Amino acid sequence: MIALVDYRAGNLTSVRKALTALGATFETPETPEALSGAAGIIVPGVGHFASTANLSDGWRRAVLARVSAGVPLLGICVGMQWLFQGSDEAPQCPGLGLLDGRCARLVGDTARRVKVPHVGWNGLELPPGSTSRLLAGVPSGSQVYFTHSYAPPVTPDCAAATIHGGTFAAAVERDGVFGVQFHPEKSSDIGLGILRNFLDECDRPR
Amino acid sequence: MLSKRIIACLDVRSGQVVKGVQFQRLRHAGDPAELARRYNVEGIDEVVVLDITATLEGRQTLAHTVHAVAAEIFLPLAVGGGIRSEEDAATVIDAGADKVSLNTAALRDPDLITSLASRYGSQAVIVAIDAKRHDERFAVYVRSGQTDAARDAVEWAREAQERGAGEILLTSMDRDGTRLGFDCQLSAAVSAAVDIPVIASGGAGTFDHFVDVFTEGRADAALAASIFHYAESSVSDLKQHLRAHDIPVRQ
Numbered sequence: 246m247i248a249l250v251d252y253r254a255g256n257l258t259s260v261r262k263a264l265t266a267l268g269a270t271f272e273t274p275e276t277p278e279a280l281s282g283a284a285g286i287i288v289p290g291v292g293h294f295a296s297t298a299n300l301s302d303g304w305r306r307a308v309l310a311r312v313s314a315g316v317p318l319l320g321i322c323v324g325m326q327w328l329f330q331g332s333d334e335a336p337q338c339p340g341l342g343l344l345d346g347r348c349a350r351l352v353g354d355t356a357r358r359v360k361v362p363h364v365g366w367n368g369l370e371l372p373p374g375s376t377s378r379l380l381a382g383v384p385s386g387s388q389v390y391f392t393h394s395y396a397p398p399v400t401p402d403c404a405a406a407t408i409h410g411g412t413f414a415a416a417v418e419r420d421g422v423f424g425v426q427f428h429p430e431k432s433s434d435i436g437l438g439i440l441r442n443f444l445d446e447c448d449r450p451r
Numbered sequence: 452m453l454s455k456r457i458i459a460c461l462d463v464r465s466g467q468v469v470k471g472v473q474f475q476r477l478r479h480a481g482d483p484a485e486l487a488r489r490y491n492v493e494g495i496d497e498v499v500v501l502d503i504t505a506t507l508e509g510r511q512t513l514a515h516t517v518h519a520v521a522a523e524i525f526l527p528l529a530v531g532g533g534i535r536s537e538e539d540a541a542t543v544i545d546a547g548a549d550k551v552s553l554n555t556a557a558l559r560d561p562d563l564i565t566s567l568a569s570r571y572g573s574q575a576v577i578v579a580i581d582a583k584r585h586d587e588r589f590a591v592y593v594r595s596g597q598t599d600a601a602r603d604a605v606e607w608a609r610e611a612q613e614r615g616a617g618e619i620l621l622t623s624m625d626r627d628g629t630r631l632g633f634d635c636q637l638s639a640a641v642s643a644a645v646d647i648p649v650i651a652s653g654g655a656g657t658f659d660h661f662v663d664v665f666t667e668g669r670a671d672a673a674l675a676a677s678i679f680h681y682a683e684s685s686v687s688d689l690k691q692h693l694r695a696h697d698i699p700v701r702q
Contacts, residue, residue, distance in 0.1 A: 256571070258547050263525060292572030353646055358669065359453075362574060362617060364648045365671065366454040366496055366701040388454060388701040390527060392574040392617075409453055431527050431549065433491065 247271040247447060248283035250308075252299040254290035254323055263430035263437060269444050277307035285317045285447030288324030291428075294348070294395065295335035297327045305341060312343065317421040317446040319379075325417065325424030326397060334395045343422050346398045352410045359410040362394040367427075369405040369415055377404040379423045379442050380416060387435050389415070389427040396426055421446070454701045455665045455693070456496040456672035457686055458650060459679050461486060461520070463532075464504045466512045468680065484519040490679065491524045493686035496701055498524060499552065499620075499674060502532030503595075510539070514546040521547025531579055531620070535560075540567055544575070552577040552620055555593040558600050558607070561614055568615030577650075578611035579620040580604050582637055589637050596624050608641045608649075619645060620674065623653035630656025630678070635668030642669040650674050658684070658692040665698050 247264065251257055251273045264271050264287075271287075274280055286308060290296065300308075312318050320328045331340045332348035340348075353361040371377065371385040385405075396413035399406050407415035407426070417424040423443060429436035461468050467481040487498050500520055502513045510533060517530055530543040531552025540551045557564050557578050567576045581596050582589040582604035589604035600607075608619050621641050623634035631654050638651040648671035651664045655675035664670045678684050690700045 254572075256544050258521070258545065259525075259549060262521065262547065266525070291574055355646075360646050360648055360671065362647065363453065364574065364618060365456050368452065392527075430525060433525050437525060 246283055247285045247287060247444070248280050249273045250286060250288045250300070250304070250324075252288075252290065252296060252304075254292045254296035254299070257289060259428070259430040260287065260289045260321070263440055267437060267441055267444060277301075277303040280307045280311050283311065283316060285319070285443065286311060287319045287321065287443075288327060289321045290323035290327075291392065292323060293334060294323055294326055294332040295338055297323065297340070298335070298338045300327075308341065309343075312422060315421055315451045317423065317443065318343075319443045320424040321430075322393060322426060322428060325426055326395060328417070328422060328424050329397050332395050344397075344400065344402050344417060344419060344424070346400045348395045348397045350395050351393075351413070354410055361410075362392060363396075363409045364392045366390055367407050367409060367415075369407060371405050375404065377416070377418050378446060379418050379425075379439060380404055381442050382438055383435060389425075389429070389432040389435055391415075391427045393426060397424070452699045454496070454699045455670070456650075457661070457689060457700065458497040458499055458672055458674040459486075459490045459495045459686070460499045460501055460652070460674050460676040462501050462503050462676060463513070463516055464502075466516050469503065483516050484523045486680070487520045488523045490686055491526060494690055494701065495526065495679075495686045497527040497529065497672070499529045499531065500548075501552075502530070504533070514542050517543050517546040517548050529577055531577070537563070537566060537570065540571075544571065550575050550577050550618070552579045554579040554581065557611065557616075558591070558593055558602065561610070564611060564614040564616055568617070573615050573617035573647075576616050577618045577620050578608070578616040579622065580608060580611075580641075581622045581624050583624040584634075584637075589640065592624060604637070605640050605644045609644050612645045612647050616647060618648045618650060620650045620652060623651075626654025627652070628677075629654055632656060632660040633664040633668055633670070633673065635663055638664055638668040638670045642671070648672060658689050661689060661693060662696045662698060665693070
């Protein structure tokens with residue numbers, strides 16, 4: 246069973262629909278304790294980083310405990326940003342701190358017509374010889390759908406980078422912790438393939 | 452590099468696509484889910500479902516249509532037409548829409564932009580502007596283009612952004628349905644005035660019209676209906692044409 250964490254940041258319909266299409270069994274746990282039976286955890290979300298404050302200390306402890314136990318975790322969009330130490334969008338809200346770095350606002354450039362928010366399809370740049378499990382089978386240059394104004398920095402955990410004004414981490418991966426700034430559930434076949442890779446991670450014996 | 456988006460618009464009445472449609476290549480004429488499926492295969496980047504029904508029954512049918520279209524495609528899906536309240540927006544978002552497009556209601560009740568942006572995020576709120584040339588200005592019309600709202604389109608777009616809109620869907624009433632090309636001056640004027648993406652609409656007749664609106668017209672996305680519905684032009688052929696003109700589009 247995959248646990249889909251609902252913290253009232255936008256609706257979960259699209260992610261549910263994608264997981265259903267992939268044949269995954271999933272639940273939206275009411276309490277942090279219910280995470281204990283999950284084979285994988287997905288933290289979706291669109292909107293404002295401040296909504297992560299809806300995740301109480303109990304949720305934070307439960308997610309961290311499952312990650313320590315080796316349960317794969319996937320953060321999507323704001324859910325990915327939550328994996329870091331925090332975001333300039335809501336400096337008072339600490340992130341989970343599983344990954345080093347802070348999320349910062351994208352820098353637009355009117356003269357070069359680089360707009361913020363960054364909305365639309367943009368390319369994933371994978372390093373040569375990428376061994377990413379999340380992005381297995383995804384060719385460098387593949388386009389995925391973004392809609393955001395803040396983004397995480399490129400760190401050693403970056404599995405794919407995207408350029409919009411500057412360069413940011415579009416996908417991160419460290420052990421069982423995964424994150425994507427784009428929306429795989431809105432990125433057609435490429436996106437479904439990435440979700441499939443995550444579900445395969447959850448199915449692997451630990 | 453961020454791609455320019457090609458968006459297909461499905462004008463829906465009572466669950467059927469209605470705008471200027473011949474559906475020569477489709478077995479079930481007028482089915483929105485079937486059209487969405489075809490566009491997805493051809494590489495469309497986004498789909499807009501526009502309810503052109505004015506009745507309560509139509510509104511209830513809309514949720515079914517949105518659900519059926521959302522079940523076919525894993526692409527961004529926007530829904531507009533007659534969304535007047537948070538409840539209307541919630542109904543279509545719960546049915547699978549990622550974004551709602553506000554038009555008349557946004558002008559009458561601009562706080563609705565802000566309340567929807569706080570609830571769902573700015574990325575979920577499109578403000579649609581129907582504009583018509585008045586000498587050198589662009590005037591905003593509401594109520595399906597019937598009423599002059601006594602507002603300037605550029606100024607209203609800027610206000611919509613300040614109130615929390617995440618995108619502007621800009622339709623040229625002068626060009627809509629004419630196939631004479633987009634009004635590039637209109638889209639360039641609005642695009643220069645806001646930081647949020649501008650979707651140009653109205654007038655697409657040839658592939659070169661899309662080249663024009665992405666260069667001269669400074670649009671971030673272009674929306675069309677009949678050019679695709681007629682099945683005389685496929686989305687993939689359009690994208691090939693755009694690539695040949697060095698315009699970045701999704702493969």
